Amino acid sequence: MSAQEYAIVGRMEGLWPHQLPAYEMHRHRRGGDCGHVDPSRKNKLLHGSETWPAEAAARIDEIRFENYNQELAALEKRRRKTERLNRIVEGPRDPWRASEHGPMREMILTANKDFFAGDLDSFFGMSNGLERQFEEIALAWLKQTFGDDLVHARADLDETCYHIHAVILPIETGKEGGRMVQPSKHAVIADYEHFQDEIGKLFAPLGLKRGKERAKARREAYASGDTPPPPRRHVRTRKWREQEDISLAAERAALEAAQAEQQRKTAEAEAALAAEREASEAAEIRRQQAAAQAEAALEAAQAEQQRKTGEAEAELAAEREAIKAAEIRREQAAAQAEAALEAERQRLAEQAEEQDAILAAVEALGTGRIDPTQDIVTLAPAAPESAEATEIGTRIARSPRGWNRFVAALTPGWQRLRQAAREEADAALAQEKARVARENSEIDGAWRDLAQMARQFRIDTGPFKTAKEQVQKVLVRWRIMKARDTGRSGQDQGE
Numbered sequence: 140m141s142a143q144e145y146a147i148v149g150r151m152e153g154l155w156p157h158q159l160p161a162y163e164m165h166r167h168r169r170g171g172d173c174g175h176v177d178p179s180r181k182n183k184l185l186h187g188s189e190t191w192p193a194e195a196a197a198r199i200d201e202i203r204f205e206n207y208n209q210e211l212a213a214l215e216k217r218r219r220k221t222e223r224l225n226r227i228v229e230g231p232r233d234p235w236r237a238s239e240h241g242p243m244r245e246m247i248l249t250a251n252k253d254f255f256a257g258d259l260d261s262f263f264g265m266s267n268g269l270e271r272q273f274e275e276i277a278l279a280w281l282k283q284t285f286g287d288d289l290v291h292a293r294a295d296l297d298e299t300c301y302h303i304h305a306v307i308l309p310i311e312t313g314k315e316g317g318r319m320v321q322p323s324k325h326a327v328i329a330d331y332e333h334f335q336d337e338i339g340k341l342f343a344p345l346g347l348k349r350g351k352e353r354a355k356a357r358r359e360a361y362a363s364g365d366t367p368p369p370p371r372r373h374v375r376t377r378k379w380r381e382q383e384d385i386s387l388a389a390e391r392a393a394l395e396a397a398q399a400e401q402q403r404k405t406a407e408a409e410a411a412l413a414a415e416r417e418a419s420e421a422a423e424i425r426r427q428q429a430a431a432q433a434e435a436a437l438e439a440a441q442a443e444q445q446r447k448t449g450e451a452e453a454e455l456a457a458e459r460e461a462i463k464a465a466e467i468r469r470e471q472a473a474a475q476a477e478a479a480l481e482a483e484r485q486r487l488a489e490q491a492e493e494q495d496a497i498l499a500a501v502e503a504l505g506t507g508r509i510d511p512t513q514d515i516v517t518l519a520p521a522a523p524e525s526a527e528a529t530e531i532g533t534r535i536a537r538s539p540r541g542w543n544r545f546v547a548a549l550t551p552g553w554q555r556l557r558q559a560a561r562e563e564a565d566a567a568l569a570q571e572k573a574r575v576a577r578e579n580s581e582i583d584g585a586w587r588d589l590a591q592m593a594r595q596f597r598i599d600t601g602p603f604k605t606a607k608e609q610v611q612k613v614l615v616r617w618r619i620m621k622a623r624d625t626g627r628s629g630q631d632q633g634e
Contacts, residue, residue: 145254147347149338150247151328153240154306156199159192160482161475162245162306166293185278185303186292195243195290195308199234202310202318207231208547209317215551227548235320242320244309244328248277248338249302250347270294270301272345277303280341284327285309399453403446410439489538496541499534504549506531511560516546516553 154162166182188194207230214223235242255269274294281289291306309328311321327334339349417435421428503509503518508528510519518532535542 143253144346144348145251146350147338147342148247148249148251148350149334151331151334152245153238153322154243154245155241156196156243157482158241159195160478163192166304180296182296183274183294184292185274185294186282186305187290191291191306195306198308198310199320202234202320203231204543204547206234206317209315211547212551213315227544230544234318240322242309242322244307244322246281246305246307247302248273248305249300250342252300254347255301269345270296273301273342274303276341276345280338281305284337285325288325399449406442406446410442413438489540492538493541493544496535496538497545499531500542500545500549503528503531503535508532514554514557516549518542 207226210226211223214220214226250273255273278292281292285307288307288309289305290308292303294301294303307322307325307328309320309322309324310318311324312318323329327337335349339347414435417431421431424431500518506528508519508531510517518535
């Protein structure tokens with residue numbers, strides 16, 4: 140380990156969920172200037188899967204719809220019909236408060252490149268090198284500090300200076316059960332000085348120290364009445380990466396310039412040595428002095444011309460490289476703009492499909508495509524001959540998200556309708572059972588009356604020749620008696 144003290148470097152920057160694809164492009168070196176990258180050294184994924192951006196986006200969508208359903212349920216419970224309809228039309232909201240920095244955080248942990256360059260253990264391939272120790276300490280601290288909110292961590296080995304990237308998705312549960320993406324949940328995010336203190340203590344065993352306490356120095360200066368030091372502007376992680384690239388390019392240019400200067404001095408020294416040799420030989424060979432001097436002058440002129448030609452070629456090559464780099468940056472900017480435009484087109488198309496799916500679901504409700512026999516909102520199969528019903532099903536299938544919004548809005552009322560229908564059916568069944576019971580009672584009474592009259596008016600001998608005629612006679616008498624009883628009942632009620 141070097142005797143020189145180096146500071147631990149920690150940077151933190153806000154990150155929006157829609158920036159994750161661009162972040163992944165940089166991670167996989169698919170965009171931007173990659174001239175500083177050493178492809179022989181592969182980066183290492185420390186935490187999270189290769190599909191972590193999609194998993195983080197799905198987690199945010201889950202919170203968004205969960206909060207939305209809770210809002211609708213609360214408005215339903217409080218009988219706020221107008222507000223509930225407005226929220227249904229508005230749709231789910233992003234689960235974070237408005238800010239200029241974004242709800243997520245990208246963190247970088249590193250140190251001066253000379254700190255890692257002086258690591259002899261790593262040079263000889265030993266496993267306890269500084270990079271390995273730095274990685275173990277950083278990863279353990281990230282997991283302990285952020286827990287499940289740590290969604291991604293990696294070690295970049297292909298650049299000049301070893302460093303670790305981490306992405307934090309801080310999810311906080313509110314008092315009413317709703318969840319939000321809240322960066323201030325973690326103290327090291329809410330207080331930048333606390334963050335610097337923490338990593339200063341964390342990496343002290345490796346010989347790294349905390350960076351200058353500029354905020355503390357300013358407070359002490361204000362308290363003593365002295366002029367405070369100028370505040371240091373925090374460099375965003377993206378700007379820091381750009382500055383690292385520029386610094387590396389400047390170092391390479393300086394090295395190339397030093398090599399060119401050394402070659403020029405060597406050429407001059409060789410020319411001077413040749414001149415000395417020629418001068419010593421001129422004393423002995425007087426006859427060849429003029430020719431030797433002329434030849435030396437010619438060689439010197441040629442060397443100077445070659446030097447000037449080399450400088451001109453170097454300047455021309457540098458200018459060509461600058462033009463090529465500018466063209467590459469222009470093409471990359473155009474590609475990024477096209478990707479952003481395509482993403483916006485895709486978002487608008489998905490939004491249009493979602494709205495059309497909601498309208499199709501409303502049409503399905505009006506045309507009877509919603510299965511009334513189910514306790515949950517279910518789309519009934521379309522009749523093969525119904526082109527309109529088939530089209531409605533196709534439109535709904537294009538956007539499951541739109542169907543889910545429709546189901547979330549319709550489910551409370553649908554359940555109430557199903558309950559009312561069951562209660563109405565039970566009441567109708569009870570009335571029908573009562574009617575059947577009354578009719579059965581009347582039939583039993585009629586049979587009793589007929590049996591009694593048959594016994595009373597049975598005539599074994601007389602003008603009736605058959606049993607059928609006797610039964611008909613009994614029925615006639617029974618009808619006369621029922622009519623008389625009915626008339627009397629009506630008179631009694633009139634009185």
